[in-house]
Amino acid sequence: MLFATRCLLLCAGLFPLVIACGSDGPPDAQGGPVAMRRLTQGQYRQAIADVFGPEIEVVGRFEPDNRREGLVAVGSATVTVTPSGFEQYEAMGAHIAKQVVSEDHREVLVPCEPDSRARPDAACSEAFLRRVGPALLRRPLTASDITSRVMAANRAVHLSGDFYAGLELIVTSLLVSPEFLFRMEVASPRGETTGVLRVDDLTLASRLSYLLWNAGPDEALLSAADRGDLSSTEGLAQQVDRMLASPRLADGVRALFEDVFRFDEFENLGKDVIRYPVFSAQVAEDAREQTLRVVVDHLVVRQGDYRELFTTRRSFMTRALGPVYAVPVRSETGWEAMEFPEGDPRVGLLAHASFNMLHAHPGRSSATLRGQFIRESLLCQGVPPAPADVDFGLFNEDENPKYKTARDRLEVHSSDPTCRNCHRLTDPIGLGLEVFDGVGRYRTVENGAPIDASGDLDGHAFANNMELGKAFAESPILGACLVENVYRYAVGRDPVNTERRLLSYLEGRLEESDYRLGVLLREVAMSESFATASSPREERAATVSDRLIASRARKESL
Amino acid sequence: MRWIWTLVAVCLLGLGCDAGARQNSRVSIAQPTVRGYVMARWHEEIPDIEPGECPEGLNPTEADYFPEEWADFMAARKRIRAAGGYLRWDDERLPPDACQDPLVQPDPGFLTLDGPALVQGLDLDGVDSGRADSGGSGCAHDDFVSPDGSTGIDNQYWRLMGCVRGYRPNDLMDRLHESNVAIKEGAYGILLEITGLDDSRDDESVEVQFLSAAEPVTMNAVDDIMRNVSVTAHEETRFHSAWARARIENGILTSEPVDVRIKIKQQTSDNEHWFRDARIRAEIQDDGSLRGILGAYVDTGNLYSVLNDQNIGDRPQGRNAANARGFMCAGVYHAMPRVADGHPDPDTGECTSISTAIHFEAVPAFVIRAQLAMSD
Known part of the structure; x- marks a missing residue:
């Protein structure tokens, strides 16, 4: 849907810089401005x-x-x-x-x-x-x-x-x-083409190494840049393929998903230990690490389908994390691989303790925060902030005997028209995760009342969190958002108008590759946009149109 | 029944049976019919309603019995400690240390609790007996009545320690039990596993096993025992009891007798506690925990060792510990045969064990067999 909308907008001639849609090869899209990161x-x-x-x-x-x-x-x-x-x-x-x-x-x-x-x-x-x-x-x-x-x-x-x-x-x-x-990125005019800049080889080397390894260029890459190898497609491909084959790719993928998943917020995560005595700094650290291990194992080691991250039963466990998941852990120290059995509610990343503890309140779960995170970070959709004068009074009464579950309380809260518009975006997803409490422990009741984890993901009904994971994996927006996140992560800014066609192409390539992250990373690294930049004047001109197209695309996707 | 679960566990752990299970080192979730626990509380019965009378008073300590020697020793100890030194508890200023060798001192005439009391425990011998029932044999004893009116309670350990100051209600041992310090400091890491469990309210055929843990319990953020934690069993199989038959009736788990050896390691004690013919009666709580009593016979030799064989390095501490609790080692030694009520010696007919009752509370946990544990 997002893909189609973008193409429609672009092809409608709203933006004269865009020439055509639907070409097979990678578009020669000019990159946006250089950055100082x-x-x-x-x-x-x-x-x-x-x-x-x-x-x-x-x-x-x-x-x-x-x-x-x-x-x-x-x-x-x-x-x-x-x-x-x-x-x-x-x-x-x-x-x-x-x-x-x-x-x-x-x-x-x-x-x-x-x-x-x-x-x-x-x-x-x-x-x-x-x-x-x-x-x-x-x-x-x-x-x-x-x-x-x-x-x-x-x-x-x-x-x-x-x-x-x-x-x-x-x-x-x-x-x-x-x-x-x-x-510090450096770009200079490329040949006779007006306004098109090419980043120098050292800048490109840094872009590559931080995208793929989250580290500065190694000696081989610096040497290649110094020799000018990165200016040729063959030389660039040689370095990109070397880096993709390196064990250090795991570091790069970890950093990418730490950023997308907002895991830096773990540094400030605290819980009410009276309510959640199982919580500790070690549990939080292990929960974060568990998710990153699953991501790296699935996407890098197994080179798996990105969508299957949301349905996989494979995981890793430590003794500290075991009580949160209520599973046995044989290893007294360190990590061990494990697999949840068929029928177990621990399916996919959305059932991980990390997300469910990070996107919750100190003393209770939060369907809204979880839904907001999923919309914004995993589906690249905007959720407006809550109005300043919103009354959370009733919702915060999580021991109100009349409204025992979060669903009960949210339904009352969302009956306010001011609140409804945003909550309809977040809550139907988040309520599917209400079977996980504020630290991610599985539960079937809240305040003695059974939890109804059914909901709807953009027209795809689900009965429980397992079906939510499946619906999520089948969402057409999921791959598009991965592309957007990876590209934004790679260039350190929002895509400019000239790069939209590249994003569409990348979505197609990702789909063709059965959603292999490695293919996407290679396409980004080898793309024309990644190695070129716009001049400052075009950058300013593009700003207004970029915002307009992004706004329209976001509204359409919702 | 047990062999089936053992086989299932072996298959799941990838040690054989199925190629699919062997292909990697993943572990699957434990079968629901196996339920593990770790002891969150574990302490002997100290009756608090009617603990019984001690008409002749409480037992003296060595300091009471040998006041001049102890006064001399304590004064010297104070001087030496002030100078940064250490005076051993087997110093010759004191009488020979009966905690190391009970025969080096005469029997001081240990006072036992001989009258009635309301005491918790189990009816281990199935008889509501009195001293006269066995014609005055060495094993004859008066059973207690429990606070709930149950009769035939065998708890001769209370007769032994009932007139010791530190064991009286609200005194030293009672306070230690209340603080649960032994469990929290890791003195006892005790596991219990139930297999063949089909119905946690009523199941006429399950089996239970007691195991010492290889590690202390894990505490949570509010200083309670962590639930659902994985605990590795002690690597020595002597600390794994045999599987005992058991049944659950209306949520009450009762087991048949089995010998249990528990590893103790706390401060000055590094020992084992041998419970002979141990059996439990416990109620499965709504929150999944287990609360009840273990009744057993403690071997007299082992009991003497547990009470008195305490050391810091090569420095004996038994005399110090006995003095703090309020008894003399020689007194306990000579009194034990008088209260012993179990396991008569086939040659002499003298009983060699003393009935006791342990209160316990166990929370759900996963028992990890040490031989199958693996590192990262």
Whole structure:
């Protein structure tokens, strides 16, 4: 439906930039504006682990990540570093640098020994800088990079009388560099074509590595970019296929779905332990990890159909999580694979404890929050915010003897016309998950009354949460939303008008591939839009029309 | 019946029987007819309504019995501790330590509770007996009446400890039971499994097994025992009882006698508790938990060891513990044969065990057999 609507709008000639619909090959769609994206907490930590090893601790407070239009990946292109945030980055960088050059680590991390510990050794400083600099700045070092930092290091040695203080300064300077803290994209005009820009190979390398691995480019990718290999289809394909075949793809897919699933919100998740004594920080952490393991196992290891994530019975379990699911767990430590039997209500991701505890109140479940999450994040549909003057009084009376179940209370609450319009979008889905309490434990009654988990997903009736999962998997919007989420995650912004045709093409390719994520990622990585950019003037002109088309598409899908 | 479930479990765990089941290491959900529990409470009966009279008073401690020696020892201990040292409880300032060897001290004349009392427990021998019934043999005993009016209650352990200060209602042991510290600190990790369960209200043929756990219980966020947790059974099969026949009638589970050995590890005690011919009577609660009494005979040798064999490293602590609870080790040792009422020695006819009653409450859990446990 979404696909059809978009094509209809585009083909109706509303937007002259669009030429045609329905061509077989990938469209030569021009990409949108380049971005300057601040590293997320996870990406910062990953960069340190990649360059210096997992033993190096990252301690400090990060500038908060910003979720925008449903994704931190989009929000990261709209944030800066505040003065106090910079102080934090500097303190973290200094702490990291101290560890790197410490006696415990220098033997491994510093490739040489100075002639004298009390005097500068420019050659050794340069060797160290050449080792860590390209990986941190995600580009080869220039002569200026080397000269300025080695000179600064030498001065530090003169002042301190310690060679390693100079190296410490080099590391700190790299870690507070805007080129480390931000993924700064560069594009330049391509040939004679007016207004079409092509991102440079280093920018493309970063885009690739953060999309597929959620990390900076490795040495092979940086070298390929430096040689200009990424400018050719063959060279680009070679790198993309290498990265898709790498075990590090699992990291990239985890990061993608952590963002789509809003799992950063676990950091602030709390529950009323009187009501949910089974809840703990460990349970929350394991619930989050469980879902990501299922996603990676299904989409990466098994290369399964994305839609089957919502019907799969395969899962992973820990001892801490076992009481939430009321299942036996043999392994005293770590994770074990398991499969829920036929007929068990634990079917698909929507039955996971993670979603059901994250999208609930501290002391009770929430059909509305769950429905809203599903609409917005998994179906890419907008749900208007609640009016400021809405009266939640009756709904919050979850011990009201007259309205024992959430369905009872929501029906009364939604009888208010002000509330009805939004709740009709969220509640029919969310009520299908009412068999899971506020931490995701299965239940059949609420306040002594049986729970009716039947509902309707856009005209597809379901009797229980198992049928909801099936209806969800069969939703025609599901694949389209995955495409939209992956593309937005990849480029760090909403698609512009010129990219809509690409999204339609990607939806088709995803369908043809039986919804394999790997195929989608490859198509995005190899697409013209991913490697090109619009000029600032066209960007401004596109903004109004983009909003209009997005708004119409959203209304149509609802 | 049990072999069927064992076979099912083996198949499900991928150890044989079916190619489909063997193909990977996944575990399926436990069959509904197997129900596991972990003990959330486990403590001996201390009657609180009519605990019985001790007309001659309560038993003395060693400090009461050897006041000069103890005063000398405690003064020295205080001085040495102030200087950062440690004075052992088997120091020669004190009389020889009867908690390590009960024959090194004379019988101090231990006071038992010989009169009537309202005491909970089970009728283990099926007889509402009195001391005169057996013609004055060593095993003859007066049964108790329970607060609900049941007669024939065998609980000679209360006769043994009923006149010990620390065991009187609201005193040390009662408070420890109330705080449930033994379970919460992991002294007892006890599992119970019921198999062949078709109807949790009425089932004339089920089987039960007691197992020590290999790990402490898991507590939840409000300091209660976590429900539905998986607990690995102790790797030593001596701590797995045989399966006992049992039945459920109107929600009440009763089992036939079986020997049970429970591993104890708490503070100064690292031992095992041997319950002979143990059987339970417990009610299955609406919330799935199980609440009731285990009645059994405790072996006298084992009981003496459990009470007194306590150590920190190579430093004996039994005398200290006995003093805190209010008895003398030598006294208990000499009194045990007087109250013993079970398992007569075939040669001497003397009873070698003492009837007792343990209150327990168990919450649903999954019993994981240690030999089948696997790591990530």
